[in-house]
Amino acid sequence: MNLEFTQEELEFQQSIRDWMQANVPDDIKRCSAVGEMTGKELQQKWERLLGEQGWLALTWPKQYGGPGWTATQRYIFDLERAMAGAPPTSPFGVAMVGPVLYTFGSQEQKDRWLPGIVSGGTLWCQGYSEPNAGSDLASLKTRAERKEDHYLVNGQKIWTTQAHWADMMFCLVRTDSTVKQQKGISFLLIDMKTPGIEVRPIYSIDGHHHLNEVYFTDVRVPLENLVGQEGMGWTIAKFLLTHERTTIAGVADSHHEISRLKKAVAEAPGFLDRSQARQRIAELEIELMALEYTNFRTVAATDEGKPFGPESSGLKIKGTELQQKVSQAMVELGGMMSLTWDNPETVGSDIFNRATRRYNFLRACTIYGGSNEIQKNVLAKMLLGL
Amino acid sequence: MEFNLPENTTLIADTARRYLKDNYSFEIYRQHLEQQNHVDASRWSAMQELGWFGLPFAESSGGFDGTLLDVAMVVRELGAALCLDPYVDTVVAPGKLLEYIGSDATLAMLSDVIDGRAKLACALYDYHAGYQVLTPSMKLNGKRLSGQKNFVPDGGFADTLLTTALADGELVVLAVPVAACETTRHRALDGGRIANVLFDEVEITDGMILARGKKAEQALSMLLAYLQALDCARMYGAAGALYQRTLEYAKTRKQFGVAIGSFQIIQHYLVDMFIDLQQLESMLLMVAVKAESEDASRRERASTAAKAYYADKAVRIAQQAIQIHGGVGVTEELDIGHYFRLVTHCSLTHGDRAHHIKRFAGLDEVHPGE
Numbered sequence: 069m070n071l072e073f074t075q076e077e078l079e080f081q082q083s084i085r086d087w088m089q090a091n092v093p094d095d096i097k098r099c100s101a102v103g104e105m106t107g108k109e110l111q112q113k114w115e116r117l118l119g120e121q122g123w124l125a126l127t128w129p130k131q132y133g134g135p136g137w138t139a140t141q142r143y144i145f146d147l148e149r150a151m152a153g154a155p156p157t158s159p160f161g162v163a164m165v166g167p168v169l170y171t172f173g174s175q176e177q178k179d180r181w182l183p184g185i186v187s188g189g190t191l192w193c194q195g196y197s198e199p200n201a202g203s204d205l206a207s208l209k210t211r212a213e214r215k216e217d218h219y220l221v222n223g224q225k226i227w228t229t230q231a232h233w234a235d236m237m238f239c240l241v242r243t244d245s246t247v248k249q250q251k252g253i254s255f256l257l258i259d260m261k262t263p264g265i266e267v268r269p270i271y272s273i274d275g276h277h278h279l280n281e282v283y284f285t286d287v288r289v290p291l292e293n294l295v296g297q298e299g300m301g302w303t304i305a306k307f308l309l310t311h312e313r314t315t316i317a318g319v320a321d322s323h324h325e326i327s328r329l330k331k332a333v334a335e336a337p338g339f340l341d342r343s344q345a346r347q348r349i350a351e352l353e354i355e356l357m358a359l360e361y362t363n364f365r366t367v368a369a370t371d372e373g374k375p376f377g378p379e380s381s382g383l384k385i386k387g388t389e390l391q392q393k394v395s396q397a398m399v400e401l402g403g404m405m406s407l408t409w410d411n412p413e414t415v416g417s418d419i420f421n422r423a424t425r426r427y428n429f430l431r432a433c434t435i436y437g438g439s440n441e442i443q444k445n446v447l448a449k450m451l452l453g454l
Numbered sequence: 455m456e457f458n459l460p461e462n463t464t465l466i467a468d469t470a471r472r473y474l475k476d477n478y479s480f481e482i483y484r485q486h487l488e489q490q491n492h493v494d495a496s497r498w499s500a501m502q503e504l505g506w507f508g509l510p511f512a513e514s515s516g517g518f519d520g521t522l523l524d525v526a527m528v529v530r531e532l533g534a535a536l537c538l539d540p541y542v543d544t545v546v547a548p549g550k551l552l553e554y555i556g557s558d559a560t561l562a563m564l565s566d567v568i569d570g571r572a573k574l575a576c577a578l579y580d581y582h583a584g585y586q587v588l589t590p591s592m593k594l595n596g597k598r599l600s601g602q603k604n605f606v607p608d609g610g611f612a613d614t615l616l617t618t619a620l621a622d623g624e625l626v627v628l629a630v631p632v633a634a635c636e637t638t639r640h641r642a643l644d645g646g647r648i649a650n651v652l653f654d655e656v657e658i659t660d661g662m663i664l665a666r667g668k669k670a671e672q673a674l675s676m677l678l679a680y681l682q683a684l685d686c687a688r689m690y691g692a693a694g695a696l697y698q699r700t701l702e703y704a705k706t707r708k709q710f711g712v713a714i715g716s717f718q719i720i721q722h723y724l725v726d727m728f729i730d731l732q733q734l735e736s737m738l739l740m741v742a743v744k745a746e747s748e749d750a751s752r753r754e755r756a757s758t759a760a761k762a763y764y765a766d767k768a769v770r771i772a773q774q775a776i777q778i779h780g781g782v783g784v785t786e787e788l789d790i791g792h793y794f795r796l797v798t799h800c801s802l803t804h805g806d807r808a809h810h811i812k813r814f815a816g817l818d819e820v821h822p823g824e
Binding site: 071086347350362367379 | 455457523701707715718720721726729734736740743744
């Protein structure tokens with residue numbers, strides 16, 4: 069039993085903190101200080117900067133471009149990244165398709181795609197959900213017909229985050245409709261510039277454009293863009309669910325949000341009830357502590373070579389609930405200051421003025437990545453034996 | 455970081471679990487509920503022989519040098535077994551107070567605790583001062599002690615109380631014979647014994663004053679953090695037992711021709727309990743390590759957060775255990791409702807949720823991860 073970082077880890081923490089201090093671009097700091105989204109340009113600038121350091125593909129084995137850090141170091145890095153006001157990196161390349169490629173991909177596929185992910189040069193999106201395949205993902209219908217030298221893809225994806233930014237999509241497609249649903253799914257890499265792809269925006273209630281519909285009409289995808297074998301798509305999708313999830317709880321960003329909330333309360337004008345606000349924040353901090361120590365347990369277990377299995381679904385559920393609670397507290401403590409939507413002037417507090425944007429955005433976090441209800445179904449079956 | 459229990463701690467926990475399984479039961483618990491004194495002489499001396507009486511204390515104080523984590527694992531098992539034996543109230547609590555004061559006189563008293571000869575309890579609370587332990591309403595005027603203490607967990611048999619008073623605004627810790635006071639004893643929510651004690655101009659000799667001022671304050675604040683961690687340990691034992699029993703029940707209880715655990719709402723309730731229990735376990739390990747820190751701010755941050763969290767989530771687990779059991783969950787015949795009372799009880803001792811939230815809100819900032 070040891071709940072302290074080692075001396076080396078503390079030194080590592082300090083070195084990352086110093087680096088963040090010196091290197092997080094000012095325009096990113098400005099965005100995060102008031103709670104504005106970083107757009108494509110800033111996001112990519114940041115990811116490329118990390119890429120240059122070799123700090124983008126954190127969980128990857130060293131041979132593919134990972135930094136060779138322990139889970140504890142990765143956790144510390146994430147914490148210092150968030151506390152410095154830098155955004156989380158986009159998960160689609162580094163956390164999703166990358167590990168799929170170095171686990172299931174051919175040598176050619178690894179050589180072709182991994183470097184762009186490690187450097188932050190290639191942006192990816194995830195083609196999973198469809199209008200009638202949300203939580204029931206296995207019922208997806210987008211079809212890929214095998215022709216002589218290509219797959220012919222027809223169908224529609226939806227809720228595709230950053231499809232309008234992406235160079236590439238990794239996509240679940242149906243290659244066989246004669247077998248059991250799960251067996252007929254394949255994992256395909258699709259260049260977003262291929263003719264026949266149409267990306268239509270979906271504006272979400274935070275007022276921003278993150279989400280898209282993606283339509284495929286006779287899209288020709290080279291055969292060599294199939295990952296693994298035909299019919300392996302479901303296995304690969306499930307693999308991703310068990311890939312390292314030690315940052316899934318969002319502990320680092322919740323720390324940062326709570327620190328912004330405290331700042332807002334400290335700076336806000338006089339009508340705010342500070343004693344009530346401090347107690348509400350204390351409740352959130354205590355919940356965060358419970359989440360953080362559970363997270364520490366998964367980090368420590370990972371470093372001992374005994375990573376958590378389905379238990380980490382609990383981290384996703386608790387972590388997203390807490391993110392929503394923190395953002396809700398920010399809106400509610402701001403009171404009328406949270407009423408502004410696009411007023412360029414500060415009314416009382418910048419942070420409170422923009423609080424509803426994040427609050428609205430985060431309503432999605434208990435839905436994406438497998439809704440919390442689906443996570444509970446999985447836990448009930450796999451852990452509780454119900 | 456590393457969260458595995460040390461081998462020795464695991465051994466202590468396993469031994470405690472086995473001992474209680476063989477020597478305690480819900481039936482014994484229910485018999486004791488009706489009695490004034492819960493201590494069964496043979497069980498009490500067996501606990502002493504298991505080393506529990508010396509476990510919380512340093513070797514230099516005559517103890518066996520156990521950590522708070524070791525003691526917490528014993529207390530967790532006591533909670534899981536619904537055991538009423540007043541180990542914490544009459545051994546750990548008074549013993550730790552004596553050890554934290556650490557004078558020749560108190561260490562001599564401590565050796566009687568470890569030997570099982572002492573019959574001590576702590577009388578720290580009264581309903582005027584509430585949880586403000588460092589500013590009790592009892593007064594020591596010269597040689598006369600006047601006031602009252604309530605909610606005194608004396609096991610039903612203590613003959614000496616370690617108690618607190620203000621003497622000209624200065625905190626003092628005293629050892630007062632029960633015989634000098636007016637005591638009424640009754641049953642507490644968890645089934646244990648508590649007393650109201652009236653001190654009516656009790657004459658105090660110099661030897662009865664154990665500590666004063668800063669020393670007394672420091673010893674008490676260390677004691678409270680220690681006991682708050684043990685409250686959590688006891689609640690964890692009970693919440694774990696409730697979860698296990700409720701999961702088992704959901705798999706066996708049939709309605710509409712199927713096990714109720716096949717219903718999605720029940721599955722989700724149970725998953726919520728599982729996840730909360732997982733987080734409670736994290737908080738228990740955290741507080742059991744940090745609540746005996748020499749560093750006051752570390753100690754308080756840990757014990758305050760843990761206690762506030764337990765008073766929310768362990769209570770919620772206990773409530774849901776009853777809900778899922780349905781009607782049978784609210785009966786005196788089933789252990790579920792008794793665990794529920796134990797959890798509620800512990801959520802109110804040594805600071806309730808509101809008290810700890812307020813305290814936490816007033817603590818100093820730390821950088822995340824520190």
